[in-house]
Every structure is written in structure tokens, then in C-alpha cells.
Amino acid sequence: MREIRAHLQEVLGEAPSQTDRRVRDLRDHFRAPAKKINGEYRYVLEGWAENRTNGSRKAISDAIRAQVLSPQRCAMCGRTPLDHQVVMVVDHKVPRHWGGSDEISNLQPLCEECNAGKKAYFANYDQYADAIRQSAEHPEPHGRIGELIKAFRGDWVPAELIELVASMKQYQEDWRKRTRELRLLGWTYETKKRKDPKTSRIRVWYRVTGWKPWPEGSIAAEVRRRDPSNKRASQSDR
Structure with missing residues (x-):
């Protein structure tokens, strides 16, 4: 990941803040496991992802999104849009690139702040x-x-x-x-x-x-x- 950021810095003049997320998103299209090489974990491009559909992931339907967000309360901090003016988003409990599915049992409502914090924390792993x-x-x-x-x-x-x-x-x-x-x-x-x-x-x-x-x-x-x-x-x- 350090080398990816350094390359983007050289090519673009800056490394985008969502570089980690963009690398994770690649796994919707490609097999790119992290392998331990000479004591360090490095991403290795092995080919197309086996479960890709026309090169893209099927979006969560509006009905499922409404069902997940219906409690109108963040599953982590408990804040609500009406009382705390937070914006709610659909979160995958187990991230897709870690094997998580789009099944309703793997989805939960999070406010944008908790969602960003969770992604930053999970990125460490x-x-x-x-x-x-x-x-x-x-x-x-x-x-x-x-x-x-x-x-x-x-x-x-x-x-x-x-x-x-x-x-x-x-x-x-x-x-x-x-x-x-x-x-x-x-x-x-x-x-x-x-x-x-x-x-x-x-x-x-x-x-x-x-x-x-x-x-x-x-x-x-x-x-x-x-x-x-x-x-x-x-x-x-x-």
C-alpha cells in the first residue's frame, strides 16, 4: 500500500484520501490477494474475480436499503437523523472484500461518521x-x-x-x-x-x-x- 500511495503521489502530485478504499473496490473486479513476501504483505494481481458480473457489482436495491435504514438509529453510536442531524448509510458488517455478502443479515444502519471510522479502523487489517x-x-x-x-x-x-x-x-x-x-x-x-x-x-x-x-x-x-x-x-x- 505504501508503494501504491507513492506511485499515485508521483503521477498525480498527491495520493487521493480514498486510496485504500479504491484498492478494496478493485476486488469487485480482480483477484488481488495480500501475500507475505520477504516478511511484508503485498498485493498480488492474479486475474479477474470469479464472481464479477459484467465487471461490476450489483447495487443494493432501494427496498433493501429502506429496510436496513428503517430503525433510523446508528447501530454503533445510537444517534438518529431527527435528534442529531446525522446522515444514515447502509454498512456491511463483514466488508465485501473480506467475504461479506449483500444479504440483509450482513447489513446495518450507520451514521456517516461511524461508517468512516469503521472503514479507517478495518483498513488496518x-x-x-x-x-x-x-x-x-x-x-x-x-x-x-x-x-x-x-x-x-x-x-x-x-x-x-x-x-x-x-x-x-x-x-x-x-x-x-x-x-x-x-x-x-x-x-x-x-x-x-x-x-x-x-x-x-x-x-x-x-x-x-x-x-x-x-x-x-x-x-x-x-x-x-x-x-x-x-x-x-x-x-x-x-
Whole structure:
């Protein structure tokens, strides 16, 4: 991305403020995954996108847009057009370039300010788009977490990315607990902590060292069945 911005600066005299978004929009037309090359993630053009339609994406219909915006309240900050004079837009909970769909279940109303902030925040993780795409659509948080760290193939995964992916379907306050519970399913992983020199904040990373196939049926139910603390509680109730 740094090289793309530098090129635009040289050609146009400035790098447009929406450069990151324009690169994301290219994925409606082309396969351009971010691959780790010599320790850095770089975009690689591989060809046309398989799901493109006449080179463009079908727009969300006016009826769907009206349905999504009908609550007239921002899903993030709670502000409304009438009380706070904010403009509402349709947002994809899981961005399209991360594998999100235009299904109503993946759409939500956001005010323009929250929508811009969310896009800026998510742009920090665009380099991991392919790993996110492999995990984001799993219906359970255990599955999303596991598929994400597995997609890194032994590389370190930042904890904040695990939290983001775990909460894509619904907010997961206990995403750390969900990660620990993978061990009940036979998964193994390592962790490391380092202080960020820019913020002095302690950052945490995870790296998978072994995994098992997902159980049939509900992962959460299988975790509860294998959790020894649940067995102890059941015995004490007797």
C-alpha cells in the first residue's frame, strides 16, 4: 500500500484520501490477494474475480436499503437523523472484500461518521483480508477464531484481529475465553507479549501449533460437554 500511495503521489502530485478504499473496490473486479513476501504483505494481481458480473457489482436495491435504514438509529453510536442531524448509510458488517455478502443479515444502519471510522479502523487489517475471508463466515465464534489462526499457517496473529473476527456476527466480550476453549477440542497454540514502542501498550499474539477437525453439530455444545468445570458443577448439584 505504501508503494501504491507513492506511485499515485508521483503521477498525480498527491495520493487521493480514498486510496485504500479504491484498492478494496478493485476486488469487485480482480483477484488481488495480500501475500507475505520477504516478511511484508503485498498485493498480488492474479486475474479477474470469479464472481464479477459484467465487471461490476450489483447495487443494493432501494427496498433493501429502506429496510436496513428503517430503525433510523446508528447501530454503533445510537444517534438518529431527527435528534442529531446525522446522515444514515447502509454498512456491511463483514466488508465485501473480506467475504461479506449483500444479504440483509450482513447489513446495518450507520451514521456517516461511524461508517468512516469503521472503514479507517478495518483498513488496518486489509493486509490480512484473505485469512479473514476464510474465517469470517463461520457461524460460531470458536470456528471464526480457529479458522483465522489456522489460516496464518503458523505465523503470529495479533490479538486485536482475533477479537475483530470473533465479533463479526455478534459482539464477543469473552473472545479470549473462546480462544482458550479451543484447547478443549484438541487445539494447541502459543502466545507472546511485547510492549508496543509507539504506545507503550502491551500487545499479544497467538500462533497455532496443532488443530483438530470441528465436531459435528454445535461447537459450543461440544465445548460445554468437554469442559471439566461443567462436570464438577453437575456433580455438586447432585
